[in-house]
Amino acid sequence: MLKRMNGTTNLKELAKILGVSISTVSKSLRDSYEIGEGTRKRVKEMAEKMGYNRNPYAGHLRNHKSNTIAVVIPEITNNFFIQIIKGAETISQQKDYHILIYVSNDNYEQEASILKHLHNGRVDGVIMSLASNTKTYDHINDLIQVNIPVVFFDRICHEIETAKITTNDFVSGFNATEHLIQQGCRDIAYLSISQVLSIDNKRKQGYLEALSKYDIPFNPKRIIYCGNNAADNLKKIKALLKQKVKPDGIFAAVEKLAISSYEVCNSLRIKIPDEIKIICFSNLDTASLLNPSLTTITQPAFEIGKQAATVLFKNLDKNKRFIPNENIVLKSKLFTRESTTVRN
Amino acid sequence: MLKRMNGTTNLKELAKILGVSISTVSKSLRDSYEIGEGTRKRVKEMAEKMGYNRNPYAGHLRNHKSNTIAVVIPEITNNFFIQIIKGAETISQQKDYHILIYVSNDNYEQEASILKHLHNGRVDGVIMSLASNTKTYDHINDLIQVNIPVVFFDRICHEIETAKITTNDFVSGFNATEHLIQQGCRDIAYLSISQVLSIDNKRKQGYLEALSKYDIPFNPKRIIYCGNNAADNLKKIKALLKQKVKPDGIFAAVEKLAISSYEVCNSLRIKIPDEIKIICFSNLDTASLLNPSLTTITQPAFEIGKQAATVLFKNLDKNKRFIPNENIVLKSKLFTRESTTVRN
DNA sequence: TATATTTACGAAAACGTTGTAGTTAAATTT
DNA sequence: AAATTTAACTACAACGTTTTCGTAAATATA
Numbered sequence: 048m049l050k051r052m053n054g055t056t057n058l059k060e061l062a063k064i065l066g067v068s069i070s071t072v073s074k075s076l077r078d079s080y081e082i083g084e085g086t087r088k089r090v091k092e093m094a095e096k097m098g099y100n101r102n103p104y105a106g107h108l109r110n111h112k113s114n115t116i117a118v119v120i121p122e123i124t125n126n127f128f129i130q131i132i133k134g135a136e137t138i139s140q141q142k143d144y145h146i147l148i149y150v151s152n153d154n155y156e157q158e159a160s161i162l163k164h165l166h167n168g169r170v171d172g173v174i175m176s177l178a179s180n181t182k183t184y185d186h187i188n189d190l191i192q193v194n195i196p197v198v199f200f201d202r203i204c205h206e207i208e209t210a211k212i213t214t215n216d217f218v219s220g221f222n223a224t225e226h227l228i229q230q231g232c233r234d235i236a237y238l239s240i241s242q243v244l245s246i247d248n249k250r251k252q253g254y255l256e257a258l259s260k261y262d263i264p265f266n267p268k269r270i271i272y273c274g275n276n277a278a279d280n281l282k283k284i285k286a287l288l289k290q291k292v293k294p295d296g297i298f299a300a301v302e303k304l305a306i307s308s309y310e311v312c313n314s315l316r317i318k319i320p321d322e323i324k325i326i327c328f329s330n331l332d333t334a335s336l337l338n339p340s341l342t343t344i345t346q347p348a349f350e351i352g353k354q355a356a357t358v359l360f361k362n363l364d365k366n367k368r369f370i371p372n373e374n375i376v377l378k379s380k381l382f383t384r385e386s387t388t389v390r391n
Numbered sequence: 392m393l394k395r396m397n398g399t400t401n402l403k404e405l406a407k408i409l410g411v412s413i414s415t416v417s418k419s420l421r422d423s424y425e426i427g428e429g430t431r432k433r434v435k436e437m438a439e440k441m442g443y444n445r446n447p448y449a450g451h452l453r454n455h456k457s458n459t460i461a462v463v464i465p466e467i468t469n470n471f472f473i474q475i476i477k478g479a480e481t482i483s484q485q486k487d488y489h490i491l492i493y494v495s496n497d498n499y500e501q502e503a504s505i506l507k508h509l510h511n512g513r514v515d516g517v518i519m520s521l522a523s524n525t526k527t528y529d530h531i532n533d534l535i536q537v538n539i540p541v542v543f544f545d546r547i548c549h550e551i552e553t554a555k556i557t558t559n560d561f562v563s564g565f566n567a568t569e570h571l572i573q574q575g576c577r578d579i580a581y582l583s584i585s586q587v588l589s590i591d592n593k594r595k596q597g598y599l600e601a602l603s604k605y606d607i608p609f610n611p612k613r614i615i616y617c618g619n620n621a622a623d624n625l626k627k628i629k630a631l632l633k634q635k636v637k638p639d640g641i642f643a644a645v646e647k648l649a650i651s652s653y654e655v656c657n658s659l660r661i662k663i664p665d666e667i668k669i670i671c672f673s674n675l676d677t678a679s680l681l682n683p684s685l686t687t688i689t690q691p692a693f694e695i696g697k698q699a700a701t702v703l704f705k706n707l708d709k710n711k712r713f714i715p716n717e718n719i720v721l722k723s724k725l726f727t728r729e730s731t732t733v734r735n
Numbered sequence: 736t737a738t739a740t741t742t743a744c745g746a747a748a749a750c751g752t753t754g755t756a757g758t759t760a761a762a763t764t765t
Numbered sequence: 766a767a768a769t770t771t772a773a774c775t776a777c778a779a780c781g782t783t784t785t786c787g788t789a790a791a792t793a794t795a
Contacts, residue, residue: 055512055537057751068775073753083773100511104451105751108780113448123477124676129467136494145513148492150480167444168399169489193399309680332468333675336653338682401781412745417783427743449781452750 056097065093076101112171115145116359119161119175121153121202125302127330127348128176131200134352135174142360144171151178153275159186166193172363174355177202179241179275196362196370200355201346202244210358210373214346216246219379220253223298223326223344228261230387232296232324236269236287238304247300250328254298269294273304280304284311288323296387299327305341324387328379339385346379400441409437420445456515459489460703463505463519465497465546469646471674471692472520475544478696479518486704488515495522497619503530510537516707518699521546523585523619540706540714544699545690546588554702554717558690560590563723564597567642567670567688572605574731576640576668580613580631582648591644594672598642613638617648624648628655632667640731643671649685668731672723683729690723 062069067086075082075090076099082090093099107113118135120128132148139146147170151158158178163186165173173190175197184204191197191207200212227235237254241247251270258265271287273280284307287293299305305327312319319325319339329343354375362370406413411430419426419434420443426434437443451457462479464472476492483490491514495502502522507530509517517534519541528548535541535551544556571579581598585591595614602609615631617624628651631637643649649671656663663669663683673687698719706714 055510055751059751069751070753070775070777071773073751074774077753081773086773098510100508102452102751103511103513104448104457105780106753107448108446108452108750108782109752109754111780123473124470126468129473133467145491147489164444166399166442167447169447306677306680313680331677333650333677333681336650336657336682337677337680338684340682399781403781413782414745414747414784415743417781418744421783425743430743446781449750450783452752453781453783455750 055102056094056099057102061090061094061097061099064097065090111168113169114143115147115170116356117147117149117161117165117170117173117175119149119151119158119173121151121176121178123148123150125330126332127201127302127346130330130348131176131352131355134349134354135356136352137349138353138356138360144360153178153180155181162186162190165190165195168195170195172359173197174200174352174359176200177204177244179244179247182243191369194368196359196367198355198359198370200351202246205245208372209370210355210362210375212351212354212358212375212377213246214351214377214379216249216379217253217256219328219344219381220250220298221257222253222381223250223328224254224257225260226342226381226383227296227298227324227326227387228257228263230296230320230324230389232294233263234266234269234292234294235263235296235298236271236294238271238273238284238297238299238301238308238327240273240301240304242272250298250300277303277307280307281311284308285315288312288315288317293317294323296324297326299325302327302329302331302343305329309337309341319386320388326387334382335384337386342384342387343382344379345382347377350377399446400438400443401446405434405438405441405443408441409434455512457513458487459491459514460700461491461493461505461509461514461517461519463493463495463502463517465495465520465522467492467494469674470676471545471646471690474674474692475520475696475699478693478698479700480696481693482697482700482704488704497522497524499525506530506534509534509539512539514539516703517541518544518696518703520544521548521588523588523591526587535713538712540703540711542699542703542714544695546590549589552716553714554699554706554719556695556698556702556719556721557590558695558721558723560593560723561597561600563672563688563725564594564642565601566597566725567594567672568598568601569604570686570725570727571640571642571668571670571731572601572607574640574664574668574733576638577607578610578613578636578638579607579640579642580615580638582615582617582628582641582643582645582652582671584617584645584648586616594642594644621647621651624651625655628652629659632656632659632661637661638667640668641670643669646671646673646675646687649673653681653685663730664732670731678726679728681730686728686731687726688723689726691721694721 058069058072062072072090075087118132136146149161155178158181184206187197187207198210203211203213237251239247271283273283288311297308305325308325317323326342330345330348334341334343402413402416406416416434419431462476480490493505499522502525528550531541531551542554547555547557581595583591599609615627617627632655641652649669652669661667670686674689674692678685678687
């Protein structure tokens, strides 16, 4: 492969070698109808031979289009979000788009800082899931104002008009709780990850609805408000399980709270599922290998990622300034395992 | 915030408003010594007020520098690689660099395709871990030839002169095997993920060395050559464990083979650790919650990612064409858990 | 006072691409 | 044969930055 000093072949060089103009080379490579069959082929062959690679940044600058999208997630050490990324990647590759991943560490300040950074046009659009302490949405609206569309998934924001991909959290919360009740639980704790996230509220509503259906009185002290601090969460869960009268079931809104519960049970020698049953939302792929295997409500994360990307690209293609409101709701699935099953 | 039609403020606009030249604005924002104190401050304030964001692509084009690096990994559904990414991110953020993640799906063809794509200058450097079936290195050398440095971690390539971050695989392989022997195993199977990867070979060498030290005869049939196909691997492991005389210990070179072993043991009702003990390389964060909890050799993945990024940036800063050969070796740690412990 | 130096700024080219607006020659229509 | 259309190409501006080279005024030096 022949090369220039700095190692890259460009249109200019190609044009010189072929004895045609830069325009002709550019158009040939983009299969423009303006260029004749023969020339087009000749150009392409030479480009291949010279190992030509289009400089993406020049094109981005010229066209105000980066062929890149951002995926903003609260955490990356979580199979749910990894699956989301994989789903989005699948679609992006087809569309010849790249993905930049930004992690907010479930922190509003970082989330805002990321979105502010994205004002520079590095990406054409954003797929995001809110940090659990995000209460205001100016940072998101500002981004949309500068014509960078945002699609939400899972931890969505109702206040903003755009597309949102969620799962049937209310029903799933109801089902999870009902499942515990049917397994004999009468005193179920709900471990909340955030008081502002709509998914948490919906799951909680489902929990309350199930209690109501089975005439189980609701005890507000059974709602444990956890957060981002793992040590704090452990403390709260430990406090819950150290009481004289402790719950006989735990419904954790997110995986990590269930994992913490496992750890607390281990340290306090509380037997799952005999003394307490545990269910949670989770995409952990070793759920069935845990001790005991963990009953989960599993969200179709890969599919959510695909949908989010699909709807974003649909609107990027149209070059529309704003994405109209749209709610896509997918179904989660309950996998019954040992953590909620009466041993025999 | 005042804005132009398309939503972005640029240097030209800023210059007009301030009544200075574009150069002055640019230089002010980059804190050039050429600009006076007062002007610099005035420019910065206006830039802030106008919500100016530098267009990264224009700068990239001009400077042939993208402030972006690629991390090429075999798989993303693996906590080891996630931790690597987090480590690399930590360093990148400090250096104001972005990270693009590329997943080869542990497949040479895809790996080659990714590296070929990277010829276009989208990234300034690459951190990578080889696919398990990569046997030739032209695709990597080609990239280095066009002045894009590559740093390896974990699944490295000895044949290329550059920096490589690894862990003490031989010693770890030895320790893992010795641990099994000390726990009473005399017939230990080694589950290999690849015959070409140097990490696998080193781990295997450690295994052989330990057998030798304890005068345990080596049975070649106890080396199971697995690969990328999960179903195939399951079959091979099942075949291994269905024999009349089955091994009493398994040393899996990678996590997923241990997970598969767990699954096979579950289905065949083979008791871990009573009938067979299992140890593996793994960064699974639920290792201690598995049934039984899994004894692991855990690599300092976060640190590896940091080191890889650090050494890459060190050379990017110097603007050196080639990275000199360098071997950085970190230590893995053995965590003894139930899967290799005699119950009492 | 004349000359050299420093300070603070501006003009303009360049990065590699794309797309618009020509331009020429050939093919077609009138 | 003249006029028009079409095919196949080229020239060039533009995208937003950065940086090199100038240069005028201010200051220091001889």
